[in-house]
Amino acid sequence: MNSSNHRMIVETSGIVKRFGKQTVLNGVDFEMPAGVIYGISGPNGSGKSVFLRILTGLVLPDVGTVKISGENIGSEVEFPQSTGALIDRPGFIHAMSGLRNLLLLAKISGRISPGEVEEAMQVVGLDPNDHKPVRMYSTGMRQRLGLAQAIMEDPELLILDEPTNGLDFEGQREIYSYLVELRNDGKSILITSHNRDEIKILCDRVFTLTEGKLTEEPLVREFDEFEEIRSSG
Amino acid sequence: MRFLHFLAFQLRWYIWRKRWLLPLPILLFIAYRSYNAVRALGASGVTPPNAWDLLFLALGNPYNIYLAIGLLYLYLLCDLLPEPDVGQLVLMRLGSRRDWWLGKLATLTIATLVYVIGSAAVLGMIASLAFPWQAGYSTAAMNMPEQVNLPMNYFRLIDPGPPLLVISQELLLLGLGLFCFGLLMVVFTQLTQRYFIGLVAGVLILFGSFAGLSLSGPPAWAVTLPSAHLTYLTFTPVRTLPVIGSVLYWSAWIGLLAGIGYGLSRRQDHLSTTHHE
Numbered sequence: 403m404n405s406s407n408h409r410m411i412v413e414t415s416g417i418v419k420r421f422g423k424q425t426v427l428n429g430v431d432f433e434m435p436a437g438v439i440y441g442i443s444g445p446n447g448s449g450k451s452v453f454l455r456i457l458t459g460l461v462l463p464d465v466g467t468v469k470i471s472g473e474n475i476g477s478e479v480e481f482p483q484s485t486g487a488l489i490d491r492p493g494f495i496h497a498m499s500g501l502r503n504l505l506l507l508a509k510i511s512g513r514i515s516p517g518e519v520e521e522a523m524q525v526v527g528l529d530p531n532d533h534k535p536v537r538m539y540s541t542g543m544r545q546r547l548g549l550a551q552a553i554m555e556d557p558e559l560l561i562l563d564e565p566t567n568g569l570d571f572e573g574q575r576e577i578y579s580y581l582v583e584l585r586n587d588g589k590s591i592l593i594t595s596h597n598r599d600e601i602k603i604l605c606d607r608v609f610t611l612t613e614g615k616l617t618e619e620p621l622v623r624e625f626d627e628f629e630e631i632r633s634s635g
Numbered sequence: 636m637r638f639l640h641f642l643a644f645q646l647r648w649y650i651w652r653k654r655w656l657l658p659l660p661i662l663l664f665i666a667y668r669s670y671n672a673v674r675a676l677g678a679s680g681v682t683p684p685n686a687w688d689l690l691f692l693a694l695g696n697p698y699n700i701y702l703a704i705g706l707l708y709l710y711l712l713c714d715l716l717p718e719p720d721v722g723q724l725v726l727m728r729l730g731s732r733r734d735w736w737l738g739k740l741a742t743l744t745i746a747t748l749v750y751v752i753g754s755a756a757v758l759g760m761i762a763s764l765a766f767p768w769q770a771g772y773s774t775a776a777m778n779m780p781e782q783v784n785l786p787m788n789y790f791r792l793i794d795p796g797p798p799l800l801v802i803s804q805e806l807l808l809l810g811l812g813l814f815c816f817g818l819l820m821v822v823f824t825q826l827t828q829r830y831f832i833g834l835v836a837g838v839l840i841l842f843g844s845f846a847g848l849s850l851s852g853p854p855a856w857a858v859t860l861p862s863a864h865l866t867y868l869t870f871t872p873v874r875t876l877p878v879i880g881s882v883l884y885w886s887a888w889i890g891l892l893a894g895i896g897y898g899l900s901r902r903q904d905h906l907s908t909t910h911h912e
Binding site for chain 1: 637720
């Protein structure tokens, strides 16, 4: 990978991860500077989620090192505190409202006020005063709530696995616009999707994960209706 | 502060849920059966039974302890691990695997206390409704201890102390034993990442202990079995093991399992789960 003049937010070196006899990641080197959107595509089961989990500290690599914002994950810190993540399905307490779920998470991190939680909900198009329990949320609403929990603590790095899952076209456009806005504010965003078109719409660089290896793909944009979003801000 | 919020979340997630209502009908059934047995005891003799007799009958019955109370305890806590998706969001914010493991141990401890004390309270309430409380043993218990599930020759061979002390020791050992079984279940789940395997391991140990009760003699090595320590009321002619020995027995196992669990938690991978409440 090419080095960048920017400060590196993500640096991984020689990541290997095995589950039993299966090698999911086989020597992944990856660097990501501040203020960019990078995308990783790959078929289902290619190890995208495992890679993202390694970046969040939830999964530990067998071999290799991970640095997030300059801190070694596993030795200096166990979980990067400057990271917001939405991986796989967003998990919540289904009997509670969306706001109560987020307030509960915010209490544990202790870094934001209830007002900021409400603001995050509004940004993703959810009403904080909606008291219905999460079990009554549609797939799209749950996805938005998952995004709200990822962004609410204003992280430097956002890790988003299939961020527009379950959203309609308008919802996707809203999220894309918001992500571009975040990038323009200097945040780094790493997106994975099995849908290559989705990440080509948004990303500054695109990678493919196959057979445990990460390779960069040439970026050929085909969805020009999103040009306006990409260049906004 | 983060740890306390994490613990509050754990308790909300694992204890404040519908499955924790299950013990109620089961304990009421145990109390009902014990009540009938105590009433029959009162009807057959001249001596009036008291509330302690119901507790001795309920907690001194191995079927109640192993096949109802023990089994239900394992079921209630079988999904303490692997960490559900929402728990993983919490873990990332907690920021420490050590605190996470301590939180799991604290949750298991509080859940065990709630379960054991709650169970005794339900049985005690039913006993209060039906029979009087007395400071000492009923004459029925003194004359024929085996009729209320106290060991035979109980009062002839030892001075057991007042009934409150006996029940307290019973609950102490039951609590320690159940906690240990729960911890074993958690460690097996950590090893396999499947809560069902942890549950099966816990149930096998529980049933193995139950089978240990039927050893005739019993042989000297039987004191190493969990069945010799799980309850104060031992179902043998008289308990020869000191209570402190059983406390040390459970403490040693708990220390070992907690240490193994801590070691595993340092390297634990938290993958996606299908668990949702």
